[in-house]
Amino acid sequence: MEEFFGLTLSRLEAQIGALGKEKYRARQLFRWVYNQGNLDFREMTNIPKSLRSVFSEMFSLDTMPIAEERSSRDGSTKLALVTRDAHVIEVVIMPEKSRVTLCVSTQIGCRMGCRFCVTGKIGFKRNLSAAEIVGQVITAREYLRKAGKSPVTNIVFMGMGEPMDNIDNVATALDILKDQSGLDLSYRKITLSSVGLVDGLKTLSAKSAVIAISLNAADDETRSMLMPINRLYSIGRIMDFARGFKGTKRTRITFEYILIKGVNDSLDDAKRLADLLTGVKCKINLIPYNPSSYTEFERPERGEVDRFHQYLIERYFTVIIRDSRGQDVGGACGQLGMGYLGGAPDPAAPDTKETTASEVTS
Numbered sequence: 405m406e407e408f409f410g411l412t413l414s415r416l417e418a419q420i421g422a423l424g425k426e427k428y429r430a431r432q433l434f435r436w437v438y439n440q441g442n443l444d445f446r447e448m449t450n451i452p453k454s455l456r457s458v459f460s461e462m463f464s465l466d467t468m469p470i471a472e473e474r475s476s477r478d479g480s481t482k483l484a485l486v487t488r489d490a491h492v493i494e495v496v497i498m499p500e501k502s503r504v505t506l507c508v509s510t511q512i513g514c515r516m517g518c519r520f521c522v523t524g525k526i527g528f529k530r531n532l533s534a535a536e537i538v539g540q541v542i543t544a545r546e547y548l549r550k551a552g553k554s555p556v557t558n559i560v561f562m563g564m565g566e567p568m569d570n571i572d573n574v575a576t577a578l579d580i581l582k583d584q585s586g587l588d589l590s591y592r593k594i595t596l597s598s599v600g601l602v603d604g605l606k607t608l609s610a611k612s613a614v615i616a617i618s619l620n621a622a623d624d625e626t627r628s629m630l631m632p633i634n635r636l637y638s639i640g641r642i643m644d645f646a647r648g649f650k651g652t653k654r655t656r657i658t659f660e661y662i663l664i665k666g667v668n669d670s671l672d673d674a675k676r677l678a679d680l681l682t683g684v685k686c687k688i689n690l691i692p693y694n695p696s697s698y699t700e701f702e703r704p705e706r707g708e709v710d711r712f713h714q715y716l717i718e719r720y721f722t723v724i725i726r727d728s729r730g731q732d733v734g735g736a737c738g739q740l741g742m743g744y745l746g747g748a749p750d751p752a753a754p755d756t757k758e759t760t761a762s763e764v765t766s
């Protein structure tokens with residue numbers, strides 16, 4: 405039986421066409437499943453009963469079992485979803501005033517080995533299939549529907565794994581998530597975050613998602629220490645890509661900069677960052693580091709964060725301080741996958757009262 409959530413509309417049309425049936429049935433299925441949110445073939449009443457029965461034997465609409473659900477003090481929820489081969493994928497639901505963002509994973513573990521990231525410590529287990537990527541979205545949607553909560557409006561590919569290292573499956577998942585007969589998510593509702601694998605970004609940015617690049621340092625020495633992939637995809641290569649990126653104000657690249665105490669949080673670092681990004685159409689997200697007993701770094705004091713922020717504002721950048729959600733449940737940026745290391749969320753993680761991101765536009 406094939407997993408429905410891994411099929412693009414065109415592949416579904418081909419499969420249904422191969423049965424000798426009308427191709428428009430594929431669009432009807434897409435509408436039922438993604439648009440109407442109905443996962444029961446028996447209820448798809450505009451499709452003949454005999455065909456519904458064929459579809460129910462051909463395609464699986466099973467969501468992923470939820471092994472664990474942890475609610476943060478800040479309102480976000482981390483779900484541990486179980487794959488068919490018994491791996492665990494963690495997704496984080498983050499409600500805000502006017503939207504609900506879902507952070508999805510693209511791999512089990514990760515081979516990028518960023519030193520500040522728990523997922524990087526796990527190592528690489530395997531890529532997630534397109535069905536598993538879309539399945540996270542549908543499972544979270546079902547979870548929210550049953551809980552009577554608002555549905556997901558935005559998706560960020562910032563969970564476990566590097567999306568560009570699983571580019572084919574991510575591209576297929578994007579096609580499915582954006583299909584107008586289905587969830588119809590516009591490019592502004594989807595953010596792809598990458599350590600800067602620019603070859604993949606060049607391919608996928610054509611798919612029109614918002615691009616976020618995890619930069620974290622403005623000099624190669626510091627960045628290579630934090631992110632070994634920098635030896636292959638250096639800051640210079642990333643800047644070449646960023647300068648050539650044809651985005652509008654809305655699609656300009658976001659640079660993520662995790663502020664780590666004593667490593668990249670000085671005023672000199674802020675100046676280097678400002679010099680590097682001058683002339684590049686971009687937005688900067690400053691993310692105070694989320695400590696974990698599995699990584700060696702510390703979070704800067706709030707005053708240091710504010711000083712860094714203020715410097716960039718004075719250099720006329722659009723800067724947001726983004727305190728990650730779900731730190732108390734191991735659901736924050738760089739914390740996913742603790743279960744693979746045998747651990748629980750760090751009880752010493754800082755309190756996470758909802759922090760309003762202070763956005764300053766130049």
Ligand code: SF4
Pocket residue numbers: 514515516517518521522523524525563564565566599738
């Ligand atoms: S930060 Fe992202 S790319 Fe780096 S190790 Fe963690 S999951 Fe992988």
